[in-house]
Amino acid sequence: EDQVTQSPEALRLQEGESSSLNCSYTVSGLRGLFWYRQDPGKGPEFLFTLYSAGEEKEKERLKATLTKKESFLHITAPKPEDSATYLCAVPNSGNTPLVFGKGTRLSVIA
């Protein structure tokens, strides 16, 4: 069965302290990798889609990269408002539109 594993489960950063979140996946024939941000009690908010190894996308302090086995979400000089759970997902080679990782809960402390 296709799997998506995110690490770490939780990450606590000081404001301005850059770091990276990891998403590793096992799926045959990757048809895209999706990053979402989710605030407590709300629906996931779309951030990025990556389709091929070597692809990079940026949005404000976030940059997503993709290799053949994993994706990284780099957070540069984070601010408290970046605190959220970050989810990655891939389309299953089977019958589900998206398989989600459990997420990384990011806390940025001022």
Add this chain to the structure above:
Amino acid sequence: KAGVTQTPRYLIKTRGQQVTLSCSPISGHRSVSWYQQTPGQGLQFLFEYFSETQRNKGNFPGRFSGRQFSNSRSEMNVSTLELGDSALYLCASSSQLAGLTDTQYFGPGTRLTVL
């Protein structure tokens, strides 16, 4: 463009009752997917509808069902509620065509509490 809307936002039910949740997709999107999110299991896929037909189904019991209308709006129903059905139910829409993978956009969710 208006986003995905879900109603109601909050529901409290008792065991044994049934519940219907509603989702209106982004205008022009024909695919609607439903997910259940719990702290222990994360986001789990329930089913997907495309042009009024269930195209995919996750590993949930038959108490969970859904449908899609000609205007792409979708409803999901849970019968004979159990305590374990307490969760955030999320609807996502996309313009996904068969064989392609397009971005799914999520609604705010319906928080269901079963007492």
